[in-house]
Amino acid sequence: MITDTEIKLKGLEALISALGEVQAERFISLIIREPFDYTVWQRKLWSDKTVEEISGLAMLYRQQTR
Incomplete structure (x- = not known):
């Protein structure tokens, strides 16, 4: 940490x-x-995506940035 x-x-x-x-x-x-509420922003940021879609995007990004 x-x-x-x-x-x-x-x-x-x-x-x-x-x-x-x-x-x-x-x-x-x-x-x-x-004024900025990070928690509210995060909730709205991916509201149109499923957990699986977000995970897939994260894995794709990780592969592309290696």
């Missing part, structure tokens, strides 16, 4: 890698400004 600090660092590194430094900071400021 990694520490909270390590999670934050890895998350920031992932954002910078995907968006670049300026857009990563912009993303963070957007998230901070808006």
Whole structure:
């Protein structure tokens, strides 16, 4: 298990890698400004998919990123 600090660092590194430094900071400021409930977001995120579909997508993604 990694520490909270390590999670934050890895998350920031992932954002910078995907968006670049300026857009990563912009993303963070957007998230901070808006009220955001992660639990509600997660429930709505995959509401149109079955567990099997989500699992299949995850396995496909893992194969493609190896």
